[in-house]
Amino acid sequence: xxxxxxxxxVDMNTVKIALTLLTxxxxxxxxxxxxxxxxxxxxxxxxxxxxxxxxxxxxxxxxNGNSSGNPLSSQLNITGSNFQMPKLVSNPQYNPxxxxxxxxxxxxxxxxxxxxxxxxxxxxxxKDNNTLVGNISIPQPIxxxxxxxxxxxxxxxxxxxxxxxxxxxNTGNIDVNNIILKNLDVDVGGVKIHIDEIDPSSIQxxxxx
Amino acid sequence: xxxxxNWFGLAxxxxxxxxxVISLYVPxxxxxxxxxxxxxxxxxxxxxFGLLGAQFTIPLIWALNLxxxxxxxxxGIVMLIYSFIPTKSYSKHLxxxxxxxxxxxxxxxxxxxxxxxxxxxxFGMSIPLIGSKNLMLPTQFLPMGASISVLVSGSFQLPFWxxxxxxxxxxxxxxxxxxxxxxxxxxxxxxxxxNETAATDETx
Numbered sequence: 172x173x174x175x176x177x178x179x180x181v182d183m184n185t186v187k188i189a190l191t192l193l194t195x196x197x198x199x200x201x202x203x204x205x206x207x208x209x210x211x212x213x214x215x216x217x218x219x220x221x222x223x224x225x226x227x228x229x230x231x232x233x234x235n236g237n238s239s240g241n242p243l244s245s246q247l248n249i250t251g252s253n254f255q256m257p258k259l260v261s262n263p264q265y266n267p268x269x270x271x272x273x274x275x276x277x278x279x280x281x282x283x284x285x286x287x288x289x290x291x292x293x294x295x296x297x298k299d300n301n302t303l304v305g306n307i308s309i310p311q312p313i314x315x316x317x318x319x320x321x322x323x324x325x326x327x328x329x330x331x332x333x334x335x336x337x338x339x340x341n342t343g344n345i346d347v348n349n350i351i352l353k354n355l356d357v358d359v360g361g362v363k364i365h366i367d368e369i370d371p372s373s374i375q376x377x378x379x380x
Numbered sequence: 381x382x383x384x385x386n387w388f389g390l391a392x393x394x395x396x397x398x399x400x401v402i403s404l405y406v407p408x409x410x411x412x413x414x415x416x417x418x419x420x421x422x423x424x425x426x427x428x429f430g431l432l433g434a435q436f437t438i439p440l441i442w443a444l445n446l447x448x449x450x451x452x453x454x455x456g457i458v459m460l461i462y463s464f465i466p467t468k469s470y471s472k473h474l475x476x477x478x479x480x481x482x483x484x485x486x487x488x489x490x491x492x493x494x495x496x497x498x499x500x501x502x503f504g505m506s507i508p509l510i511g512s513k514n515l516m517l518p519t520q521f522l523p524m525g526a527s528i529s530v531l532v533s534g535s536f537q538l539p540f541w542x543x544x545x546x547x548x549x550x551x552x553x554x555x556x557x558x559x560x561x562x563x564x565x566x567x568x569x570x571x572x573x574x575n576e577t578a579a580t581d582e583t584x
Contacts, residue, residue: 179469186470190458190477197450205443219429219436254432281433284416361414367525 254281260322263345265334272305272334273326280315282360288313290358291325296351297336304337304350305329347371388556389463389475392549396456396482399542400425400449408540409493411507412533422493423539424448424485448485455481459550466560475557479550486547508534 209215263274280286292308307327315321337349355366407421419430425448428437437445455478462474497507504518512533519527 182468183470183473186473190473193454194477197454198447201443201446201450205439209439216440217438219438222436254434282416283433286415359414360417361531362417363529365527369524 255279257323265329265338265345267331267334270328270330270334271326272307272329273324274307276323276325277320278315278323279320280317283317285317286315286360288315288323288357288359290356290363291323293355294353295327295329295337295345296353297333298349298351299336301351302333302336303353304333383464384467384560386463386466386475386553386556386560388549389459389466389479389553392479392482392546392553393456393459393463395542395546395549396452396459399482399539399546400452400456402542403452403539404449406537406539408489408543409509409534409536414530417530422489424489425452451481451485454478459553463553466557471561472557475554479554482543482547482550486543507532510534510536 205216206213257276257278260275260277263272265272278288288309289312290309292306294306295304296302297304305327307325309323309325313321313323334345337345350371352369352371353367355364355369357364403423403425405426406423407426408423409420410422411420413419416430417432421428421430423445425445427441427445428435430436458474459478462471462478465471466475493509497509500507505515506513507515512531515530515532517528517530519525522528
């Protein structure tokens with residue numbers, strides 16, 4: 172009878188100790204492992220590896236004193252994403268006879284679902300005298316299939332004299348140093364963005380203008 | 381001798397392991413920004429984020445997820461073992477180890493969600509735990525006088541509700557343990573003789 176009781180006590184203690192050790196092992200083990208892996212780069216513990224390049228670029232920019240501008244446009248590089256910054260397909264076109272202005276932008280849908288661009292409109296203003304030169308917008312909503320690219324035509328009307336105000340000397344193209352973009356409205360993928368004012372000359376990625 | 385089984389424990393162990401497997405593929409709670417431009421797939425066993433079609437995880441969260449995977453696995457298996465031997469001297473230790481784990485994980489997960497959404501609320505971003513909402517990002521953090529409005533949707537998914545069921549069954553197993561462990565042992569059933577039956581009838 173006494174041996175039986177002792178055996179039960181031994182069993183209970185054995186199980187209790189085993190379960191305690193198991194709890195400690197499964198709680199501490201993974202955390203110690205990941206800290207060991209990232210022991211030389213503890214920031215990496217909380218920064219996804221896919222953003223390592225972005226973090227490095229931002230760090231370099233900050234150390235160079237360049238904290239303004241548009242860092243995302245030139246540095247958003249997410250490993251595993253097909254995201255690409257929208258690119259101008261060609262130089263903007265202007266028809267002096269009709270006053271029609273158009274530019275084409277290549278947009279890629281990095282998502283696994285359809286991407287809708289319901290609105291894209293902006294006012295162009297002359298930097299010299301702050302007069303409204305024209306409005307440009309997409310004529311109708313656009314849907315881009317997953318992983319595909321689409322050319323988006325942005326069009327607007329500009330009177331000849333207004334166009335002359337903002338075009339470069341003898342180039343026939345808009346000089347980005349002469350304009351300011353006002354009231355940019357974008358509705359893309361369920362995200363509505365409004366920006367009061369953009370100086371396009373500060374946006375490096377639109378240098379093609 | 382008839383084998384005693386804690387049926388609540390058996391069900392709890394099975395459902396805990398089912399929750400674990402489903403949670404590897406389906407999040408407990410999902411937050412979607414816009415048309416899947418950004419996703420948060422939160423789960424104690426597999427938390428990841430989606431941005432512009434890319435999926436990524438944070439190493440520290442990955443480690444915590446691994447802790448929860450091992451915890452759920454151990455809890456489910458130990459609960460299954462316990463449920464078949466609820467009368468052993470060490471059974472209470474097995475039960476004590478296994479029934480609390482899903483409860484703790486569930487409480488920590490819900491508390492974590494509430495804390496994170498509350499912190500976001502302090503910065504002017506009221507994130508819905510359930511349902512959709514148009515969220516205005518705080519303008520003080522945006523350059524060029526920009527304002528951004530996004531449609532944000534949050535929802536709890538199937539594994540979350542299954543985890544609640546598993547937790548409830550774990551607690552039921554703990555409560556049922558008192559009965560199953562203290563119930564008198566039943567004697568093997570024997571066929572009553574005609575004389576015994578008659579005597580019983582007379583007594584009645």
